[in-house]
Amino acid sequence: METSEQKKRPTGMTILLVLSFINACWNIFRSVVMYVTTPRLAEMLDSGAFEEMMQPFSAMGEDFTKSMNDTINVLTQINPNYYLILLALFVVSLMGVRRMFKNDKRGFHLYSISQICMLIAHSVYVYPLQKPSPFTSDLLLTAVFIFLYYLYFKRMELANDLPQNPE
Numbered sequence: 001m002e003t004s005e006q007k008k009r010p011t012g013m014t015i016l017l018v019l020s021f022i023n024a025c026w027n028i029f030r031s032v033v034m035y036v037t038t039p040r041l042a043e044m045l046d047s048g049a050f051e052e053m054m055q056p057f058s059a060m061g062e063d064f065t066k067s068m069n070d071t072i073n074v075l076t077q078i079n080p081n082y083y084l085i086l087l088a089l090f091v092v093s094l095m096g097v098r099r100m101f102k103n104d105k106r107g108f109h110l111y112s113i114s115q116i117c118m119l120i121a122h123s124v125y126v127y128p129l130q131k132p133s134p135f136t137s138d139l140l141l142t143a144v145f146i147f148l149y150y151l152y153f154k155r156m157e158l159a160n161d162l163p164q165n166p167e
Helices: 011-047 049-060 062-077 081-101 105-125 135-161
Strands: none
Touching: 011 049, 011 062, 011 081, 011 135, 049 062, 081 105, 105 135
């Protein structure tokens, strides 16, 4: 029988899970919005409507408007199906986080696999368009979260292997 001490999740783990939950929910929403709006952005860019829309922002400087144009240009070059792939992967990631909230190790596997697949999808669809590529920072952040979750579940396994105090 498990004691309440074994069931108690460390505060740091709860914080990581909440951050992962917020990230997954935000990116599910973002993926839907980007899938729907990317074709429209491309039309606006081709027709010149985007430049008209940016006119009020010209007071912020030429660098700002050039940066916005470059960003929108990169966004419109990304295949909209990329956002559907991300949507599915973030749903899997969310399912993994939900399972980890319940101390289910299978959630760790779902989360890890989905995060690795996201890095692969980014490498195929986005990183070739970005200079410099944020691959290293994305890889580092993903590795840190997976490693911390791994340490937590390893610690849980060790705690469960300890002999119980007879009382």
